[in-house]
Amino acid sequence: MAYQSLYRRYRPGSFADVVGQGPVIRTLTNAITEDRLHHAYLFTGPRGTGKTSIARILAKAVNCTEGPTPAPCGVCESCTTITSGTSLDVIELDMASHGGVDDARDLRERAQFAPTTGRRKVYILDEVHMASTAAFNALLKLIEEPPGHVMFAMATTDPQKVLPTILSRVQRLDLRRVDAEDVAAHVVRIVTAEGSTIEEVAVDAVVRAGDGSVRDTLSILEQVLAFAGGGVTAEHVAQVLGTTPSATITDVVDRLVTGDLAGLLATVARLVDEGHDLRRFTLDLVSRLRDLLVLQAAPEHPELVDATREQRDRLVEQAGRLPREQVLSALETLSGTVVEQRLGTPRLPLELALARLTLPRSTVAGRRAGGRACTPRRPTRAHRAPTPAPAPAPRPRRRGDRVHHDGA
Numbered sequence: 001m002a003y004q005s006l007y008r009r010y011r012p013g014s015f016a017d018v019v020g021q022g023p024v025i026r027t028l029t030n031a032i033t034e035d036r037l038h039h040a041y042l043f044t045g046p047r048g049t050g051k052t053s054i055a056r057i058l059a060k061a062v063n064c065t066e067g068p069t070p071a072p073c074g075v076c077e078s079c080t081t082i083t084s085g086t087s088l089d090v091i092e093l094d095m096a097s098h099g100g101v102d103d104a105r106d107l108r109e110r111a112q113f114a115p116t117t118g119r120r121k122v123y124i125l126d127e128v129h130m131a132s133t134a135a136f137n138a139l140l141k142l143i144e145e146p147p148g149h150v151m152f153a154m155a156t157t158d159p160q161k162v163l164p165t166i167l168s169r170v171q172r173l174d175l176r177r178v179d180a181e182d183v184a185a186h187v188v189r190i191v192t193a194e195g196s197t198i199e200e201v202a203v204d205a206v207v208r209a210g211d212g213s214v215r216d217t218l219s220i221l222e223q224v225l226a227f228a229g230g231g232v233t234a235e236h237v238a239q240v241l242g243t244t245p246s247a248t249i250t251d252v253v254d255r256l257v258t259g260d261l262a263g264l265l266a267t268v269a270r271l272v273d274e275g276h277d278l279r280r281f282t283l284d285l286v287s288r289l290r291d292l293l294v295l296q297a298a299p300e301h302p303e304l305v306d307a308t309r310e311q312r313d314r315l316v317e318q319a320g321r322l323p324r325e326q327v328l329s330a331l332e333t334l335s336g337t338v339v340e341q342r343l344g345t346p347r348l349p350l351e352l353a354l355a356r357l358t359l360p361r362s363t364v365a366g367r368r369a370g371g372r373a374c375t376p377r378r379p380t381r382a383h384r385a386p387t388p389a390p391a392p393a394p395r396p397r398r399r400g401d402r403v404h405h406d407g408a
């Protein structure tokens with residue numbers, strides 16, 4: 001049998017199995033029980049939250065030989081063909097690729113024919129916001145007043161782009177980002193069903209990386225399971241997700257303290273060579289600085305930092321060596337870098353930030369006698385990097401002063 005992804009294998013087969021969408025499920029279940037199903041639904045919500053899964057279950061619910069029922073049997077011909085995607089009465093169309101006016105006209109014509117085996121023909125239109133305006137217009141009347149045997153279950157991640165004329169003709173059900181706790185429970189269930197184990201911290205890391213999308217979470221879990229080959233640890237997850245090795249972050253923080261810009265730039269270059277994502281690296285560095293700040297502020301509460309005991313001991317040691325105001329200023333600067341990196345290339349903003357952070361305080365120690373005129377006295381290539389940074393200042397005056405101000 002062909003390999004099936006975890007997401008497909010553990011796709012919910014009934015409303016009860018859908019993860020974290022209680023209100024939508026309740027609405028549909030009630031509508032089926034009370035026999036007041038709408039003829040056109042629009043499911044909206046972020047990717048991987050269950051829109052098409054729910055649409056398929058809805059198709060089963062109306063076509064099951066035991067139905068219409070909110071709990072389709074899952075074994076009748078109708079249920080099994082819908083699950084396997086071979087039902088002639090459930091037509092799934094991705095509007096990103098079938099959203100032209102000809103596709104819409106074709107759909108409109110075929111919709112007139114009665115269903116083959118089930119009660120109703122269910123059109124599942126995915127990414128419906130991608131359909132062209134002409135296609136929408138061709139479907140308007142059908143969606144408004146379809147023949148009794150036709151039902152629409154549309155899905156979109158972007159309801160703002162669906163024409164108002166369509167929105168006014170459908171019943172809209174908004175799916176939400178799935179709660180971390182619901183996803184975590186789902187992850188544990190699946191790992192157990194797969195005959196494996198997973199550390200609690202590893203579950204957290206997988207769920208955090210999946211960011212509320214069941215599909216993304218399971219795709220990460222799948223990679224992690226394949227990589228770990230057995231019990232999944234937090235370390236496995238870090239490696240699969242490409243998070244920066246802890247030792248590298250420790251080394252970078254040390255270099256920030258000593259003002260070793262050349263070493264920092266070399267580290268950045270190495271990370272790029274090794275294929276690391278610098279945005280990820282910056283986030284990891286920010287997260288480490290945050291941990292150090294917490295340990296400095298509340299040394300008696302090390303549990304506020306999410307780390308293994310061994311790792312925490314190392315952090316406590318590092319936190320003890322750093323001036324708090326330097327940690328604070330690094331956090332502030334790098335948080336800004338994270339934002340800049342979203343807007344463009346990740347490398348330059350990072351290098352500029354590192355240059356700025358190594359400028360005034362760290363080098364001042366041995367050179368204070370030399371006056372305040374900022375340390376970059378030997379304009380090495382590395383030191384020249386920060387000079388473009390003050391550019392946003394409106395009226396450049398004395399170069400030395402500006403650099404100093406900017407770095408502070």
Ligand SMILES: [Zn+2]
Nearest residue numbers: 064073076079
């Ligand atoms: Zn059935």
